[in-house]
Every structure is written in structure tokens, then in C-alpha cells.
Amino acid sequence: MTQHLADRTRPTSEAGAPRPEAAPSAAPRPPEWWRDAVIYQVYPRSFADGNGDGMGDLAGIRARLPYLAQLGVDAVWLSPFYASPQADAGYDVADYRAIDPMFGDLHDADALIRDAHDLGLRIIVDLVPNHSSDRHEWFRRALREGPGSPLRDRYHFRPGRGTDGELPPNDWESIFGGPAWTRLPEPDGEWYLHLFAPEQPDFNWENQAVRDEFRSVLRFWLDMGVDGFRIDVAHGLVKAAGLPDMGHAGQLRMLGTQVLPFFDQDGVHEIYRAWRQILDEYPGHRIGVAEAWTPHESRTALYVRPDELHQAFNFHYLNTPWNAAELRRVIDSSLDSMRPVGAPTTWVLSNHDVVRHRTRLGGGLARARAATLLMLGLPGSAYVYQGEELGLPEVTDLPDEVRQDPAFFRRGSGGDGQEGQDGLRDGCRVPLPWTRDGESFGFGGAAGWLPQPAGWGELSVAAQSGDPDSTLELYRAALAVRREQPALGAGDGVEWLPAGEGVLAFRRVDAEGRAVLVVANTTDAPVALPEACAGARLLLASGPCRADGPLPADTTAWWRE
Structure with missing residues (x-):
């Protein structure tokens, strides 16, 4: 079916299907593209509705691929679209080789992969190996x-x-x-x-048939042309021998760091070494990305040793508050942990399981923009969750009767909303606004599966496009500068610079000695710029900022030395 991006020689298309034009930003990437890639997460239910039924689908995603190419991302990660009863929004898979009819069919998936590759975008799909649906x-x-x-x-x-x-x-x-x-x-x-909902029974990975089946599933999608897999609950496949008691009470945290007999067992690494062999058989550097919650960054690094997976989500960074000392500690710890195994560090602020960072970090849009520019200035790969480029806040006032998170029905609404298992994940999954008006602000022809706030038209893609002060244009500019400045993204370390309390300042240097300075003010007052910025050229700032300072509160800026 679809060939890999690196192997394509000319555009192909289904008969009658429109072929999108390649975006100017779709520049060739180095062979190990994933080391500094910016990867955009699409939550299919909520991205774009192609048939007007109120539910996002593959046709809708396909139609919006040029938007993602123009945004400047390198790859698109699709949350599950497999055949599923939808007890947990598709993370309960009934058939790993079929598309759920609510999203389309295999022809739609093939067309989406082809179009993405023609636009210079790679496609990463979710894989859910810890558990299946009870309808499997x-x-x-x-x-x-x-x-x-x-x-x-x-x-x-x-x-x-x-x-x-x-x-x-x-x-x-x-x-x-x-x-x-x-x-x-x-x-x-x-x-x-079932470590999750009762409709999600856990596989026994000591059983050889389970291992054989998932190797076959990997090959099925690699043959379809996907460029990699985001592995759901990658740390949970192997359970401690004998299934011993935890020995303590207390509700588990969604992104917790507890040492548990069913998470982060050493036996998972044998599985991923076998998977790496399959990935390496295919051309074009296909990758595996671990969603692994571990007690420490050093444990996360085990998943990305040279013969295992390529990336692992850095949840320790996601969970860090907007505090300069704590951010510096987790940045150093993350880089120090990954350097010995030769893997890139990943950085992420939001996803489909956590409160959007505009809301979670406090401080509103200015702080969210500053956090984004800080993240994109760090060495390694960055993940962007759909809608954060629009500055969308968490929707905190959804009526109980519209919620669909299974954890909400198991625990009620008494959680604090800071972790997914409190049942409040729907607030970050509300459909995107594309236009200023219309029943679903351009999401589709009908109201979306979750209601959008009345004011979201002014946060839409249409409203923000072309406005130099908008969050969307900030993301477009940041990703363009990141491509133009090799010092950003690549490498495995930062050179910290002297800075005042509450300020993060570091230098990034490319292979030819060209340097970019990144300075973030996490305080609520303007601060003087570090001496290193004197005479440097201001490249980009997350908010109003003069080249000679001071740096406003909740602002990050990049300078070229």
C-alpha cells in the first residue's frame, strides 16, 4: 500500500482525491529525524469532522493536513482510531487491524498516510498493547x-x-x-x-501468542506506511511474578511515580528489543515512542537504550510547575539521564490525559506562551497537543451529562482535575474551533461530540491566522526559527548562564559554533537581561519584548549571538 516518506519518488493519489500542495516549510529532514522532531498530537474525535456527524474522523484529519504542514511540525501522532466499543475513547481495542467506522476505513487511513508523506509529514499511530477491549x-x-x-x-x-x-x-x-x-x-x-476500566482486560505478556500477535500488528501498520508507534502504557505490559499485593492503599495517580508491582518491570525491555528489530527492518527510520510513567528519569532512559525504543515521554517535565529552580533541576536531570544511552530527551506540556497547560500552569495565556517557547528551545524532540497552538484553555464547566471519560463514572466528579483518573479528561478533548462562527466553529457540519464554549470562535484558526500577536502565529514563527537555527533542538546539553532569581538562561550552540540564547522569566515582574544578551539579535519572544530589555514577567525570548 503506502510507501514510506523516504522512499517516495512522485505524488500518488486515489482517483478523484484532491492532492494537497507541499508546504514551503516541509524541508528535508536528517536521517535520524526523530532526534529533534516537533510532533503534533491529533486526538481524532476532536480535530476535524469530515462527514458532519459531530465526531472527528480520518477524512477530517486528511483535509487539515496542509494546516499542520504550514504550522511547521515534522510528524503527526494519531490517538487510537481502531475498531472499538469506545468504552475509553478507543483505548479499548477490539481489532488492531481495522478502523472504527466512526473514523472511516482502511482506505481512509491509506489516503491520509499518502497525503501526509506528500506534505513532508510523518505519521505515528497509537498502539495499545497493555490491554484489549472486552469485545476482542x-x-x-x-x-x-x-x-x-x-x-x-x-x-x-x-x-x-x-x-x-x-x-x-x-x-x-x-x-x-x-x-x-x-x-x-x-x-x-x-x-x-484490568488496570484501567473493566472493559479493558490486561493481556498476559508471558503468553507467547500475545507476543506473536503484536509483532504481526506492528508489521501490518509498517506495511501500510506508518513511520512509528506511540506505545500506550509501555511500562505496564509485564507484571511482577506471582502478582504480589501492593501492600498499601491510596488511589494511584495517572502520571504517578510510585514503585508498583505492575508498572516498570524489567521484563518489558525484552519486548521492546524484539520490536526494535522489526522497526529496523523497514527503511526510513521508523520509530517507537514509549508512554512510560517511571519513578525517575533514569528509569525512563532504560526504554530508549540503543537496541530498544527511540523516544520516551518526559512526564517529569510535564509535571513540573512554572518555577525556575524546579525547571532547571528537571531539565538537567532529564538530559543527564538520556545522555549515557544516546537518546534524545522529549519535552511535552499538554496531551489528551492532562489539563491543558494554559490552565494547569496558572498565569493564563502569557505564561502558557512563555512555557512553550522555553520547551521549544530545549535540545531534543518536542510534542505539541492539538489546540495548544491556539492557546486553548481547559474547559472546566462541562455539564456532567455530556462527559464521557470512563473514570468520571467510576469516581464521580470529586477530583481536583489535575490528573486524568479523576474523570475530568474531557476538558482537554473538546473539539477544535476552525472558524469564527457556525454551529461547531468549523469543526464539522454539526455540533461536536462535546460542546465548545461560546467564545471559542475568537480562538479559532481563522481568527488567529495572519494576526502577528496571536498564539497561532507565535507557534508558526517558533517552529520556523527552530528549523532555521540548528542550535535549537539538536544536541544533548545546555550551557547555563548567570541570571537572576526566577530566571532561566542558557546558551545553545550548533556544530559550527553559532549560538542561540534562551531566557525565560518565570516571575511576576520584569527582570534585567543576562549580560550575554548584550549586543545579541532578538529572534523571537513569547510576548512584547525589547531587544535591550527588561524581560517582562512570564516571558521567554530567543536571541542570536
Whole structure:
């Protein structure tokens, strides 16, 4: 079907399908493109609706690919679009080789990949290997065949504890709240493990059939032309031998750093070494990206050793507040952890599981813009979540009756909203506004699956395009400068410069000795510029800023020495 970007020699298209024009920013990337790539996360339900039914889909994404190319990103990561009952927005997969009809079909996926490649964009797809849907044929057959069936060994079925097996096999808790076990009705009576919703039974990765199946799934999508995989719950596949008790109570955190018997077990690395061999068989540097929550950055680094995956999300950075000392500590720790394994550090501020950083960091839009420019000035790869380039805030006032996050229904609405398992993830998943007006602000022909705030028309792509002061134009400018200045993004270290309290200042130098200075003021008052900025040329600032200072509150700026 689709060939890889690096192998394409001329544009091809389905008969009658429009071929988008290549964007001027789609410059050739180095072979190891992923080391400093900016990757844009698309949440398919909420990006663009191609058929007007109120639900985002692959046709809608395909139509908006030129927008992403013009934004200046290198790759697009698509959250799950597989066949699914949608108990957890597609993270409960019933068929890993099929597209859910709500999003389209395999022809739509093929056309999207082709168009993306013609625009100079790579495509990364989500892979969900920790668990399947309870509607997956394997699980359904395991239920039908009953206790003792070999098919049950593909999941974690266990007898219960207690006199009549009425107690769960151990004390593990679900990330979404409540026990991580569900008991089947009598006469069966066995329990099955689900670290997330009951509709998401965990695979048993000690079973060879599970390993064989996912190697086959990898090849299916690589043959389709995808450029990589974002691996959901990459740290959760292997459980501690014997499934021992946690030994303590207390609700787990979505992006927690607890040491747990079902997360970050050393056995996961054997799996990823096998996957790396498959990725390396294909041309064009296909990549694996680990969503791995670990107790420390040094544990995250294990997932990206030279014979394993290529990137791992840096959740330690995402969880850091807007505080210069804490940011410097996590930046140093992240870079120091990745350097020995030769992997790039990744930086991310928002995604589909956390409160948008404009809201989460406090300080409003100015602080969010400053945080973005700081992130894009760091060495390594950066991730952008759809809508953050528009400065979208978290939608905090969704009515209970429209919410769809399964954790909301398990735990009610009493959480603080700072972590996904509190059931409030819908607030960062509201459909994007594309136009100033219309029933769904250009998202599609009908109101979206979650209601958009009334004022979002002024945050739309149409409203911000061409406005030099808009957040959208800031992102476009930042990504253009990042491409033009090799000192930004590449490399594995920063040179810290003397700066006042609450200020981060560092120098980035490219292979030819050309330097860019990055200065971020995390305080609520203007500060004097570091001496290194004297005589330097101001490249870009997140807000109003003079080349000779002072640097305003909640502002980041880049200078060329």
C-alpha cells in the first residue's frame, strides 16, 4: 500500500482525491529525524469532522493536513482510531487491524498516510498493547470456553481469595478507581485483571501468542506506511511474578511515580528489543515512542537504550510547575539521564490525559506562551497537543451529562482535575474551533461530540491566522526559527548562564559554533537581561519584548549571538 516518506519518488493519489500542495516549510529532514522532531498530537474525535456527524474522523484529519504542514511540525501522532466499543475513547481495542467506522476505513487511513508523506509529514499511530477491549475476539472466546481454557492464559484470569473466592486475587487498584479486578458471574466465578476500566482486560505478556500477535500488528501498520508507534502504557505490559499485593492503599495517580508491582518491570525491555528489530527492518527510520510513567528519569532512559525504543515521554517535565529552580533541576536531570544511552530527551506540556497547560500552569495565556517557547528551545524532540497552538484553555464547566471519560463514572466528579483518573479528561478533548462562527466553529457540519464554549470562535484558526500577536502565529514563527537555527533542538546539553532569581538562561550552540540564547522569566515582574544578551539579535519572544530589555514577567525570548 503506502510507501514510506523516504522512499517516495512522485505524488500518488486515489482517483478523484484532491492532492494537497507541499508546504514551503516541509524541508528535508536528517536521517535520524526523530532526534529533534516537533510532533503534533491529533486526538481524532476532536480535530476535524469530515462527514458532519459531530465526531472527528480520518477524512477530517486528511483535509487539515496542509494546516499542520504550514504550522511547521515534522510528524503527526494519531490517538487510537481502531475498531472499538469506545468504552475509553478507543483505548479499548477490539481489532488492531481495522478502523472504527466512526473514523472511516482502511482506505481512509491509506489516503491520509499518502497525503501526509506528500506534505513532508510523518505519521505515528497509537498502539495499545497493555490491554484489549472486552469485545476482542480473544477475550470473548476465553469467556465462552470457561476456566481452564488455554485462551484464558492470554489474559490474567485468577480464582478469588476468601472462603468462596469472593475477594479479588490481590489488592491492586485500577487507575480509573476501584479494584483492578472484576469477577465473572457464577458458575464461572473467576476474576480478570484490568488496570484501567473493566472493559479493558490486561493481556498476559508471558503468553507467547500475545507476543506473536503484536509483532504481526506492528508489521501490518509498517506495511501500510506508518513511520512509528506511540506505545500506550509501555511500562505496564509485564507484571511482577506471582502478582504480589501492593501492600498499601491510596488511589494511584495517572502520571504517578510510585514503585508498583505492575508498572516498570524489567521484563518489558525484552519486548521492546524484539520490536526494535522489526522497526529496523523497514527503511526510513521508523520509530517507537514509549508512554512510560517511571519513578525517575533514569528509569525512563532504560526504554530508549540503543537496541530498544527511540523516544520516551518526559512526564517529569510535564509535571513540573512554572518555577525556575524546579525547571532547571528537571531539565538537567532529564538530559543527564538520556545522555549515557544516546537518546534524545522529549519535552511535552499538554496531551489528551492532562489539563491543558494554559490552565494547569496558572498565569493564563502569557505564561502558557512563555512555557512553550522555553520547551521549544530545549535540545531534543518536542510534542505539541492539538489546540495548544491556539492557546486553548481547559474547559472546566462541562455539564456532567455530556462527559464521557470512563473514570468520571467510576469516581464521580470529586477530583481536583489535575490528573486524568479523576474523570475530568474531557476538558482537554473538546473539539477544535476552525472558524469564527457556525454551529461547531468549523469543526464539522454539526455540533461536536462535546460542546465548545461560546467564545471559542475568537480562538479559532481563522481568527488567529495572519494576526502577528496571536498564539497561532507565535507557534508558526517558533517552529520556523527552530528549523532555521540548528542550535535549537539538536544536541544533548545546555550551557547555563548567570541570571537572576526566577530566571532561566542558557546558551545553545550548533556544530559550527553559532549560538542561540534562551531566557525565560518565570516571575511576576520584569527582570534585567543576562549580560550575554548584550549586543545579541532578538529572534523571537513569547510576548512584547525589547531587544535591550527588561524581560517582562512570564516571558521567554530567543536571541542570536
